[in-house]
Amino acid sequence: MSSEGTSLDLLGWGRQGLAYPELRENEGIGRVVVEHRGAYELMGPSGLHEAILATSSREQADDPSDYPAVGDWVIHTLDPIDNRRLGIIKVLPRRSRVLRRASGTAPVPQVVGSNIDVLGIVVSTDQEIDEHLIERYLVTAEGGGVSPVIIINKSDLGGGAEIQELLIRRGIQCPIFLTSAHSDEELGEVAKLLSGGATLALTGASGVGKSTLVNQLVGDPVLATGSVDSEGAGRHTTVRRELLIATPGVVIDTPGLREVQIWDEGGLEAVFNEIAEAALDCKFADCSHRDEPGCAVTASCADQRISSDRLVSYLALCRELQELSDELEEYQRSQRRRRDSRST
Ligand SMILES: Nc1nc2c(ncn2[C@@H]2O[C@H](COP(=O)(O)OP(=O)(O)O)[C@@H](O)[C@H]2O)c(=O)[nH]1
Ligand SMILES: [Mg+2]
Known part of the structure; x- marks a missing residue:
């Protein structure tokens, strides 16, 4: 070939x-x-x-x-x-990457995509919005050195502005775009993300319109769209390539992910920066923001400067990362034991 x-x-x-x-x-x-x-x-x-x-x-x-x-x-x-x-x-050395925990029992990372400038987290007006999942994607992007944006697709069906409002009210701070892959409405704004030859990767649940958006950005119906189980059979689509040239720029269509288990903790503070900022005033430097005395985070929550939903989400991710780090330690110990027993 x-x-x-x-x-x-x-x-x-x-x-x-x-x-x-x-x-x-x-x-x-x-x-x-x-x-x-x-x-x-x-x-x-x-x-x-x-x-x-x-x-x-x-x-x-x-x-x-x-x-x-x-x-x-x-x-x-x-x-x-x-x-x-x-x-x-x-x-060659990666300048950024989107990592998640690989499926399977062993705690190992999987690279979803690399050398990405912008991660477009695509949701659509005809699917339930899961803010926790969006926050996971945001942490994943920020942790890997990728700038996240949220794309609310299928705005032609109505309800896009309400979703945007909901995300802003929640405290999500990245750029948000409303698009319709069936008309050119606002697609121009998304296309600008590609200027200077940038790489834009799209992620999100299946059916939200990622492949349709990629086809629009590339200007060619190259990717199969439609329901996942049809696998594009009988459609006049050509390739199963994930990375496509948009001129300018490059677009990556990731397969629909149903869940993202986070791997990188680096993004947590950037995504929940109102919590990170409040935490600077906690009495204890290692405050877990649960029930310690002098916790500035729970205090901010009590007078509603921080939304309690966001705190719940943040603490759940912290717990998950802690579990991952414990698991990782145990895993590395067992790997070492195996290597040692093989070499004796
Ligand atoms: N009404 C409407 N339908 C769309 C839009 N974008 C995609 N679709 C439809 O949604 C379905 C799923 O799109 P697809 O691109 O395959 O989603 P993917 O699984 O995220 O890649 C297809 O039937 C598309 O024609 C949009 O902006 N508006
Ligand atoms: Mg697709």
Whole structure:
């Protein structure tokens, strides 16, 4: 599989802030546009190619987040390593990433997408709004160095302004856009997020209109839209690629996620900054904002300067992160024990 090459600039290289790496004679650079079960598709100056990990990079990977993910820049061989597919030699340093806890029992991170400038959290006027879930996405984005925005889609069906009002009242502070993927209303504002070759990833429940929005931004009906179980069968859609070029900019359509278990704690303070700010006045530096004396957060809550809903949400995420960190410690201990018993 190959096609005409795509310049690194069209793929968003300019935003990466990396010096062009020194390549050996038979090496090239590409960006991961889709990942499926350990195989990848890369786009770059040498075309669109299937690729797999070269053994050397497999040996370097400690956990799943070291493996290539959609949005990654990679160095690859120019020739197939198994008669068919190129070999990915190295994943270049990520400038940002969206991480969540992988499904399964082991506490390991999964990269949903990398080198993303803006994460568009898409909700729609015909689906229930789950503020807790939105806050999870916000923490996930901020924690990975990605700027979040909320996109309220299907505003043509009515009710968009009310949702916007609800989110603002709750204290959510990121930019909010009202869109209709069926008309050009406000899509221009979302398209501006792509200026300068930025990478915009869309996330949110299935059915909210992510793929329809991506198709609009790309200007081509490339992605399958409609109900998830139809899998696009019988529709005249072409690719199952997740990363697409919008010119300017790059759009990533993530598969609908039903839940996001947070991994990065870094975003918590940014998303709940009214709580973080109030906490500066707590009597104890390690105050848990539950029932300690001199807690400025519960006091702010009592006189309604902080919404109690937000505090409940914040404390639930804190608890989850604490559990994750305990689990992680236990997991790493057991991994060490296994390694030690193997080496004796
Ligand atoms: N009325 C209306 N329907 C939309 C809009 N955007 C998407 N849809 C429809 O919603 C359904 C799900 O869209 P899709 O893009 O597949 O959602 P995804 O699962 O988030 O990728 C499709 O039938 C779309 O035609 C919109 O802005 N307004
Ligand atoms: Mg879709």
